[in-house]
Amino acid sequence: MTVAQRERAALVASLREAGPDAPTLCEGWTARDLAAHLVVRERRLDAAAGILLPFLAGYTERVQNQVATSTEWDDLVDKIASGPPLYSPMKPLDAVANVAEMFIHDEDIRRARPDWTPRPLDDSTVSALRGPVAMMSRLTLRKAPGRVVLRTPQGDTLATAGRRGNAGQLIVTGEPGELLLFVAGRDAAQVTFDGPPDLVDQVKKSRGGL
Structure with a gap:
């Protein structure tokens, strides 16, 4: 298992434990919004570009909101857990491109809690x-x-x-x-x-x- 896969598993565990309405460090986002962001990033090629390109951000936000409201929570988390699909550009880049993404968003959930404590990381991570x-x-x-x-x-x-x-x-x-x-x-x-x-x-x- 790669570091990115381990961090994805940690993120999925945090999402399941927190629940869809939990706060995150991402201003204005609940755990459901964060999960929808990850699903759009890996599965909606028509909308993912707006994550980085400001002139497409409005469309990306609309798609993300639609994904968040129309997808059952367990289905959202399952999509994240299964990783990028074969058609996603993220698939061959997963081991490199997703280490930081999964780590940051796991901490976004964990550190939004008032009683959070640092998570020990192994040397490879x-x-x-x-x-x-x-x-x-x-x-x-x-x-x-x-x-x-x-x-x-x-x-x-x-x-x-x-x-x-x-x-x-x-x-x-x-x-x-x-x-x-x-x-x-x-x-x-x-x-x-x-x-x-x-x-x-x-x-x-x-x-x-x-």
Whole structure:
């Protein structure tokens, strides 16, 4: 079983435990909305592009709402559990493209609960989450007003992003999974900051959430 498949199984377990009306870290989304998003991403090729392309976002939102309201909860979760279908571009890319997606959305459900605790990750999962930090930070931190350095507690720099200039530098330190959640716009990420407090706030506000 790949890391992506294990993270998918963890996400499915969290969805089943939480139920369709549970809150998530995705503003305005319940667990049902999040599940519909994943189904559209992997199974509705006509609408999936709007997840990344703003000019198609309205159509994607309409399709997602239709999927959420017209599909039984158990059927939604079963579709996620079965993985991308053969016709989906995600099928051959699952082991690479879905590690971050499944991890982030599992934490979106888990960390929306007031009593959540960190989930222990094995070495292979931690290693698999390192690469997406660099890739995603280029998208979400490109408008950051200063230089942002993403670093592990062991001192490994996973990525640098943002704009060079007079705003200064912000060092964000955390385990790879926590850094990934931070660059994806989740304030529940367990990271620490070394830099001007006003720059911390500006960087948080400038993130493009995923």
